[in-house]
Amino acid sequence: xxxxxxxxxxxxxxxxxxxxxxxxxxxxxxxxxxxxxxxxxxxxxxxxxxxxxxxxxxxxxxxxxxxxxxxxxxxxxxxxxxxxxxxxxxxxxxxxxxxxxxxxxxxxxxxxxxxxxxxxxxxxxxxxxxxxxxxxxxxxxxxxxxxxxxxxxxxxxxxxxxxxxxxxxxxxxxxxxxxxxxxxxxxxxxxxxxxxxxxxxxxxxxxxxxxxxxxxxxxxxxxxxxxxxxxxxxxxxxxxxxxxxxxxxxxxxxxxxxxxxxxxxxxxxx
Amino acid sequence: xxxxxxxxxxxxxxxxxxxxxxxxxxxxxxxxxxxxxxxxxxxxxxxxxxxxxxxxxxxxxxxxxxxxxxxxxxxxxxxxxxxxxxxxxxxxxxxxxxxxxxxxxxxxxxxxxxxxxxxxxxxxxxxxxxxxxxxxxxxxxxxxxxxxxxxxxxxxxxxxxxxxxxxxxxxxxxxxxxxxxxxxxxxxxxxxxxxxxxxxxxxxxxxxxxxxxxxxxxxxxxxxxxxxxxxxxxx
Numbered sequence: 001x002x003x004x005x006x007x008x009x010x011x012x013x014x015x016x017x018x019x020x021x022x023x024x025x026x027x028x029x030x031x032x033x034x035x036x037x038x039x040x041x042x043x044x045x046x047x048x049x050x051x052x053x054x055x056x057x058x059x060x061x062x063x064x065x066x067x068x069x070x071x072x073x074x075x076x077x078x079x080x081x082x083x084x085x086x087x088x089x090x091x092x093x094x095x096x097x098x099x100x101x102x103x104x105x106x107x108x109x110x111x112x113x114x115x116x117x118x119x120x121x122x123x124x125x126x127x128x129x130x131x132x133x134x135x136x137x138x139x140x141x142x143x144x145x146x147x148x149x150x151x152x153x154x155x156x157x158x159x160x161x162x163x164x165x166x167x168x169x170x171x172x173x174x175x176x177x178x179x180x181x182x183x184x185x186x187x188x189x190x191x192x193x194x195x196x197x198x199x200x201x202x203x204x205x206x207x208x209x210x211x212x213x214x215x216x217x218x219x220x221x222x223x224x225x226x227x228x229x230x231x232x233x234x235x236x237x238x239x240x241x242x243x244x245x246x247x248x249x250x251x252x253x254x255x256x257x258x259x260x261x262x263x264x265x266x267x268x269x270x
Numbered sequence: 271x272x273x274x275x276x277x278x279x280x281x282x283x284x285x286x287x288x289x290x291x292x293x294x295x296x297x298x299x300x301x302x303x304x305x306x307x308x309x310x311x312x313x314x315x316x317x318x319x320x321x322x323x324x325x326x327x328x329x330x331x332x333x334x335x336x337x338x339x340x341x342x343x344x345x346x347x348x349x350x351x352x353x354x355x356x357x358x359x360x361x362x363x364x365x366x367x368x369x370x371x372x373x374x375x376x377x378x379x380x381x382x383x384x385x386x387x388x389x390x391x392x393x394x395x396x397x398x399x400x401x402x403x404x405x406x407x408x409x410x411x412x413x414x415x416x417x418x419x420x421x422x423x424x425x426x427x428x429x430x431x432x433x434x435x436x437x438x439x440x441x442x443x444x445x446x447x448x449x450x451x452x453x454x455x456x457x458x459x460x461x462x463x464x465x466x467x468x469x470x471x472x473x474x475x476x477x478x479x480x481x482x483x484x485x486x487x488x489x490x491x492x493x494x495x496x497x498x499x500x501x502x503x504x505x
Binding site: 163164165166168169170171172173174175176183184187188190262263264265266 | 320325338339340342344345346348350351360362389390391409
């Protein structure tokens with residue numbers, strides 16, 4: 001599964017290998033870029049106020065760390081992302097399973113979802129602020145709203161394309177609809193659900209960032225916004241690096257969770 | 271085999287839009303009988319089996335005594351469950367200990383002890399079909415329906431699986447209705463072969479070879495005679 005290859009490479013026999021050489025090969029181009037950036041910025045090829053060298057960005061990052069604001073901002077952004085992701089993810093999976101498996105639910109709910117889907121999620125932020133105020137509720141709601149759509153469409157497609165043999169086997173072997181729903185329908189649609197949730201993580205970070213630019217008193221987006229006002233480009237880049245690290249860590253943690261919880265996804269369904 | 275009829279089909283028709291793969295078919299099958307349906311692709315064999323299992327809508331009457339088991343060719347197992355989970359899936363209303371005991375017993379019967387914790391993607395095609403049979407047998411069905419279970423296997427694996435299936439069937443003596451397009455497979459396995467063509471049974475051929483059947487049977491003249499007879503009816 002492509003999603004898992006970020007954690008480690010799969011060899012032909014299915015075992016993981018993460019050799020030192022391979023790690024070096026991946027890190028080397030990034031190190032080269034950082035060194036080139038330092039040189040270009042330090043020796044005046046570009047304006048260092050606009051394009052500060054990585055060493056100055058690192059100092060800005062340490063200042064931010066030492067001021068204890070970094071953890072506050074990280075916690076605020078990660079918390080909003082997580083709650084928005086969970087809200088949108090759970091709703092998306094639930095409604096996607098319903099519309100994918102029930103003709104009635106599909107007839108009633110899908111037109112509503114499809115009517116809302118073309119709306120760029122960031123466009124609802126002003127309206128949500130009017131409804132919920134400037135606090136966390138508005139940020140979490142609009143993040144959940146944005147996460148819902150990729151999760152819903154993937155779950156809907158996955159649930160509606162479950163191989164008929166699984167459904168027929170379940171029907172012959174079990175009389176319990178709840179058991180079949182939990183142990184057959186959801187696992188059978190799990191690959192697309194996971195793809196949708198993974199897209200949802202990326203969408204959640206975008207939404208949290210935009211929400212924090214629109215008005216917040218803590219968060220990585222808020223830090224970037226006030227650094228812009230103070231013309232602290234070094235702090236802005238440090239905040240962007242933290243945002244990227246937060247996004248990457250969430251993605252890796254999710255991939256790890258999938259790998260540990262669903263080992264069969266690594267194999268080919270037969 | 272005894273004369274008690276366990277499956278009776280009267281005036282069965284199946285309609286898919288404008289096409290009618292099965293038309294006004296009559297069928298009876300006795301307890302413990304091994305019946306094989308043969309026919310060309312699209313002749314309605316699988317539709318007939320799916321109607322027997324109640325998977326698809328049909329016109330006419332189907333009476334089945336007791337519970338049904340079904341073995342599919344593709345997606346034969348749930349890939350998200352271990353071998354143990356798959357075999358035990360249909361064992362409802364029994365304690366956890368009893369469930370485990372029954373699964374172990376079935377694993378022994380299919381000669382796959384030690385495979386309980388494996389996932390389907392860790393098994394070969396033949397092993398998947400063995401587990402699929404164990405899963406179908408677990409709730410102790412009266413009638414076993416098998417839809418080309420070995421068609422995707424290579425020649426040697428398929429022959430091995432056919433002999434193995436007969437050895438399992440000899441002990442359980444379940445009624446089996448088996449669909450295949452492979453005539454050698456049909457003749458080797460069956461007590462009776464029904465030839466399906468243009469949505470109707472064109473022939474009902476008794477296969478009187480003694481059991482247990484050896485691999486040499488496949489090369490005998492009598493075996494070829496039955497094959498010629500089927501080919502005549504297939505057209």
